Amino acid sequence: MKTTPAVNSAKVFSIELHSGLFLNTSFEYSRTSKRTKRKSIVGSSSTSSISSILCSSMGFDYYAILDIPRDASDVDIRLAYRKLAVRCHPGNDFHYPPALPFPTMSREQYWELLNEAFDVLSNSLRKRIYDIYGEEGLKSGVVTPHGFQEAYVFSNDCMKIYKDFFATYSPYGDLIDAVTKPPPLCLDDRTTVKVKGPDMEEFVDLELEEIFHGTTKKMQILREEFVDETQVETVLVEETVRVPIQPGVTSGTKIRFEEAGDRNPKIIPSDIVFVVREKDHPLFSRDKADLHMIMPITLKQSLVGFPLKIVGIDGRQLMTEVVDVVHPEYTKIFKGEGLPKVDSTKVPKPRGDLCVSFKIDYPDFIPKRIREQLKEIFDDLYSIEKPCV
Structure with missing residues (x-):
């Protein structure tokens, strides 16, 4: 085993390739400067081809850390971080540690690199500088058409980055939300979320005398109803609904019948809402x-x-x-x-x-x-x- 010479004084960082060929990597972290020093111990086979694929002369490959291609979209970057951040969160107590992109790396090491990679690639300006100048240009500062862009320094506050993304420090935030705010009902095949249909509104026209005394109006409605208990096929039916009118009710009052609307295998029945509308009176x-x-x-x-x-x-x-x-x-x-x-x-x-x-x-x-x-x-x-x- 022999050590390859560093490409420059900033020490080379090598990461596992998607093809399965990887380099043994060790890390040293300097907390005072908030900069990461990297040492790379390389196997004897295909050293030159590995270096070219990794672009090690440019420093960290943030895209490989997030396990995404270099042409990944903003959505792809966020989805990758969402998946990997939960896996390597320090608060997760796994009986069986989840698989990470780099098995030779500890979860703590990968946790810091993951948040640094996301901190860079989720910011459009930092991402563009990194794509052109690499990690050295990003962390040394570059001249842009708008002036000199100061050097990027990772804050090392990984939990803040995590909280800003998930709105919680807990790795179990999604699970807690699912318990306290359960999602809508799903179909049997669990491929479609059932949502409630929009309200079906109908006017109830009332004489002033009906408003004075109060009454019960019989309203005819047409709606879809299931043919049988399988709740697959529907048929159009006509029904009579008794709408209670309170004495003194005001125009615009809504009288709601919960989930009395059309039945359908793909939706939760909508509400039928009767809206009071007052007729003109010849005297009052x-x-x-x-x-x-x-x-x-x-x-x-x-x-x-x-x-x-x-x-x-x-x-x-x-x-x-x-x-x-x-x-x-x-x-x-x-x-x-x-x-x-x-x-x-x-x-x-x-x-x-x-x-x-x-x-x-x-x-x-x-x-x-x-x-x-x-x-x-x-x-x-x-x-x-x-x-x-």
Whole structure:
């Protein structure tokens, strides 16, 4: 056995070839300089061909450390690191140590080289410098079109690199995730992940009276159903679904039926969602639990008052006497005559208000004689002193 001369003063690192021919390699690590010194003890056979394949004059072959070709993509680099980092993680307690690309190397040695290789090749700038100038150029610094690129120094913080990649220090992180957050169900052949289908939405149109009282709507749906227990073939069926409507429900409310959608061997049944949609009412409009209506009155009624009779949403007749002067902003409020407050937990549910505003019908023409009379009436009206409050 004899030692081959080093190509340069930086000492040559030799690694196992994919063909099975390898060099016996020993390592010495200098923690103070954070640079790795390498010694290579080479067998007597095919020394020159081995050196040419390994490109040992350029230092470490980071691609061979990750067990990937030099034209590997970014995804290939990450996948290789993911596989090998878990295998040689110092926290892994294997009864039978897993196979690594270089059996002559200890797990601790390979762990540091693996993280250094990934630290270089996962960074586009460092990878490009390494591809062109090799390890010596990377660790000595090179001149680029954008200026001098400082020398790369490996941090030796392998656990930080591991954590940045896996978001955990633990080598059992994937196993813990699988227990705490189990993956979706799989098919029997375990080749396809079953995902839940998108929601099937359907509108439920409601009259305001239905919203006031609450009701149950019968809705017809068409969906795919399994023919038999083998759950392979499906057939289109029509079903009636009873949709409960709570008193006072608001427009846009979604009523969900879990996994009531189409059956299919490759998907989890979707949810059927009924969306409440309120129909227009000829008399009332809605603002949450309050109801609003507009009543036309004459100019005379607006000035001298009138009896107000209306039918509420519940069918009862509401009566009151309007004695105030009705101006355009005037509103008569009937307390507690609106819709039930759906969010209330009280029984019976409290109700909103019924707000009545007025549209005054002004005459299109007033004869001169009447205008003179009105003028005298209004002069007398405005001459009267207002009572002290």
